[in-house]
Amino acid sequence: MVEAAARIDGFVQRTPLIESNVLGQRVWLKCECLQTGGAFKLRGATNRLLQLSPKERERGVVAFSSGNHARGVAIAAKRLGIRAVIVMPADAPQVKVDGTRAEGAEIVFYDRRTESREEIAARIASESGATVVPSFDDPAIVAGQGTAGLEIVEQLGRCPTRIVIPCGGGGLASGIALAVPTAEIVIVEPEGWDDMGRSLERGEIVPVAPDAPDTFCDAIMTPRVSPITYGILRDRNAKALAVSDAQVAQAIRYAWDKHKLVVEPGASVGLAALLARKLEPMDDTIVVLSGGNIDPALHARIISDPA
Amino acid sequence: MVEAAARIDGFVQRTPLIESNVLGQRVWLKCECLQTGGAFKLRGATNRLLQLSPKERERGVVAFSSGNHARGVAIAAKRLGIRAVIVMPADAPQVKVDGTRAEGAEIVFYDRRTESREEIAARIASESGATVVPSFDDPAIVAGQGTAGLEIVEQLGRCPTRIVIPCGGGGLASGIALAVPTAEIVIVEPEGWDDMGRSLERGEIVPVAPDAPDTFCDAIMTPRVSPITYGILRDRNAKALAVSDAQVAQAIRYAWDKHKLVVEPGASVGLAALLARKLEPMDDTIVVLSGGNIDPALHARIISDPA
Numbered sequence: 001m002v003e004a005a006a007r008i009d010g011f012v013q014r015t016p017l018i019e020s021n022v023l024g025q026r027v028w029l030k031c032e033c034l035q036t037g038g039a040f041k042l043r044g045a046t047n048r049l050l051q052l053s054p055k056e057r058e059r060g061v062v063a064f065s066s067g068n069h070a071r072g073v074a075i076a077a078k079r080l081g082i083r084a085v086i087v088m089p090a091d092a093p094q095v096k097v098d099g100t101r102a103e104g105a106e107i108v109f110y111d112r113r114t115e116s117r118e119e120i121a122a123r124i125a126s127e128s129g130a131t132v133v134p135s136f137d138d139p140a141i142v143a144g145q146g147t148a149g150l151e152i153v154e155q156l157g158r159c160p161t162r163i164v165i166p167c168g169g170g171g172l173a174s175g176i177a178l179a180v181p182t183a184e185i186v187i188v189e190p191e192g193w194d195d196m197g198r199s200l201e202r203g204e205i206v207p208v209a210p211d212a213p214d215t216f217c218d219a220i221m222t223p224r225v226s227p228i229t230y231g232i233l234r235d236r237n238a239k240a241l242a243v244s245d246a247q248v249a250q251a252i253r254y255a256w257d258k259h260k261l262v263v264e265p266g267a268s269v270g271l272a273a274l275l276a277r278k279l280e281p282m283d284d285t286i287v288v289l290s291g292g293n294i295d296p297a298l299h300a301r302i303i304s305d306p307a
Numbered sequence: 308m309v310e311a312a313a314r315i316d317g318f319v320q321r322t323p324l325i326e327s328n329v330l331g332q333r334v335w336l337k338c339e340c341l342q343t344g345g346a347f348k349l350r351g352a353t354n355r356l357l358q359l360s361p362k363e364r365e366r367g368v369v370a371f372s373s374g375n376h377a378r379g380v381a382i383a384a385k386r387l388g389i390r391a392v393i394v395m396p397a398d399a400p401q402v403k404v405d406g407t408r409a410e411g412a413e414i415v416f417y418d419r420r421t422e423s424r425e426e427i428a429a430r431i432a433s434e435s436g437a438t439v440v441p442s443f444d445d446p447a448i449v450a451g452q453g454t455a456g457l458e459i460v461e462q463l464g465r466c467p468t469r470i471v472i473p474c475g476g477g478g479l480a481s482g483i484a485l486a487v488p489t490a491e492i493v494i495v496e497p498e499g500w501d502d503m504g505r506s507l508e509r510g511e512i513v514p515v516a517p518d519a520p521d522t523f524c525d526a527i528m529t530p531r532v533s534p535i536t537y538g539i540l541r542d543r544n545a546k547a548l549a550v551s552d553a554q555v556a557q558a559i560r561y562a563w564d565k566h567k568l569v570v571e572p573g574a575s576v577g578l579a580a581l582l583a584r585k586l587e588p589m590d591d592t593i594v595v596l597s598g599g600n601i602d603p604a605l606h607a608r609i610i611s612d613p614a
Binding site: 013019033038259260303304 | 325
C-alpha cells in the first residue's frame with residue numbers, strides 16, 4: 001500500500017478531507033469526487049499501469065466499465081502514452097462516455113442485457129495483445145484505491161474510528177480496509193444490489209439476483225464481487241448496509257446544499273446511510289464521497305426537488 | 308494580515324487549492340465555495356468579531372448583506388455567543404435567507420428599491436447599541452478576507468504570477484492584493500456593475516449607474532465601493548474586467564462539469580473571464596471561486612442547459 005502510494009504520487013490529487021456535522025455527529029468527508037477524472041478510480045488504474053512492462057505498454061490496455069474506471073484508465077493511459085480501449089455499456093451516462101472519449105480512449109459499446117463485457121474485452125485482448133485492466137479484481141487496483149485510506153489517516157492526524165465506503169465490486173472498500181486496519185469498516189450498497197452485504201452474511205460470494213430492482217447508482221451496479229475484495233472485507237469484519245434511491249437523492253442534495261459538492265448517486269450511498277440513521281452516531285466517522293460524474297439533467301432534477 | 312490569520316485560525320477552513328487546465332493554461336482554483344457557510348465571508352466576519360470588546364459582544368452586532376456576508380456574520384456570532392441582526396433585501400435568494408436564519412440570526416428585510424439598508428442598520432445600532440459589521444468597508448474585514456491570499460501562497464509553495472478575483476465591494480480583492488504583494492491582481496465584475504473597474508480607470512470612486520442592467524450575480528451587485536478597497540486596488544495597479552451573465556453561466560457549468568464544484572454566479576466571474584479569453588493565458592494563474600450559495604432551481608437550469 002505504501003509502495004502504491006509512492007508509485008502514484010504526483011499522478012493523483014490529494015483530495016480534501018472536509019469537516020461536516022451530520023445529525024450531530026462530527027464527520028469528515030473524503031472528497032474523491034474532486035479527484036482528477038471525477039472519481040477515485042485514477043488511483044488504482046495508475047498503480048496498475050505503472051507496473052506494466054515496456055512490452056506490455058506498447059501493446060496497450062483494455063478495460064470494461066460503466067464509466068468511472070473507464071475514465072480513470074483512459075487518463076492514466078494518456079499520461080503514460082499507452083493506447084487504451086474501453087468496453088462500455090451502450091446505456092452508460094453520456095457524461096461518462098464523453099469524459100472517457102475526451103481522454104483519447106477508443107470506446108467499444110456493448111448491450112448490458114445480451115452481451116458479456118468480459119468476453120468482448122478478452123477478445124480484444126487476445127487479438128491485440130493488450131492487457132486487461134480489471135476494475136476491482138486485481139491486487140494492484142485494490143492497493144491503488146487503498147491509497148485514499150492512507151491519505152485519510154495522514155489528513156486526520158490519527159486513525160478514524162469508522163470509515164463508511166460505497167461498494168460496487170469492493171475495490172475501494174477493500175483497499176481502504178487494508179490501509180486503515182484499526183477502523184471499523186462499513187460498506188454501503190444500493191438496495192437489491194447489496195450482494196457484498198449478502199455475501200458477507202452468507203460466508204460465500206452470492207451474485208446480484210437477476211430480477212434486482214433498478215437503481216440510479218450506476219457506478220456500483222456490479223453483478224458479482226471478487227474473491228479478493230470479498231476476502232479482505234470478510235477478514236476485516238466489515239459491516240454492510242443498503243440504501244434506497246430516495247435516500248441517495250437526499251444525500252446528493254445534502255452534499256450540494258451544505259458542502260457545494262457534486263456527488264454522483266453511487267458515491268453518495270455512505271452519506272445516505274448516515275442521513276437515514278442506519279448507523280449509531282459516532283464522532284470521527286469518515287464518509288467517502290467516491291465520485292461526482294452525474295448526468296447534469298439528473299443532478300438538476302435532484303437538487304431542485306424540494307423533497 | 309498575519310495577525311488576522313493567527314486570530315481566525317481554527318474558526319475557518321483552509322480551503323483546497325485545486326489544479327485545473329483552462330484553455331491550455333495551468334490554473335489553480337482557490338475553493339472558497341467550500342468554506343464554512345459556503346463563501347469566504349466567514350474570514351472577515353470572524354476577524355472583526357474577535358476584536359470586539361466584552362461590552363460590545365454583549366450588545367450584539369448588526370450587518371446588512373444580500374446573503375453571504377450575512378451568513379458569515381451569523382456563523383461567527385453564533386460561535387462566539389453574540390446576538391446578530393441581519394438586514395437583508397426582501398428579494399435575496401431563498402437559499403441565503405435560509406442559511407442565515409439557520410445560524411440563529413434575526414433577519415430584518417428591506418426593499419432594495421425604496422429603503423436604505425445603511426439607515427435601517429444604523430437605526431438598529433443606535434437603538435440597541437449593537438456594533439455595525441460592514442461587509443467590506445473596514446480594515447479588519449479586508450484583513451480577514453486577505454487570509455485567503457496567505458493560504459494561496461502557502462499551498463502553492465510560491466507566489467503566484469496572477470490572481471483573478473471576483474469584486475463586489477472589493478473586500479476580498481483588496482485583502483488578497485495586500486496579502487500577495489507581488490502577484491498581478493485582476494478583479495472581475497458583472498457588466499454594468501463594473502464600478503470598481505470604472506473607478507480605477509477614472510481615478511476616483513464612481514457608483515453603479517442607476518439604470519444598470521440586471522444580472523444574476525447577486526453577491527457582487529454592490530452599488531459603490533469604499534475608499535479603503537478602492538485605494539488598495541488602485542495602489543496595486545489592479546487590472547479590471549467585466550463579464551456577461553452568459554459568460555458566467557458557462558463558468559458555472561465548467562466548475563460543475565470539470566471539477567464537481569458548486570459555484571454561485573458572483574463567485575464565477577473570474578473563471579468566466581478566463582473562459583471568455585479576456586486575459587492572455589499565463590501559467591500559475593490563481594482563480595478565486597469565492598462562494599457556492601446559488602439557488603437550486605437556478606443551478607439546475609444552468610447545468611442542464613447544453614449551451
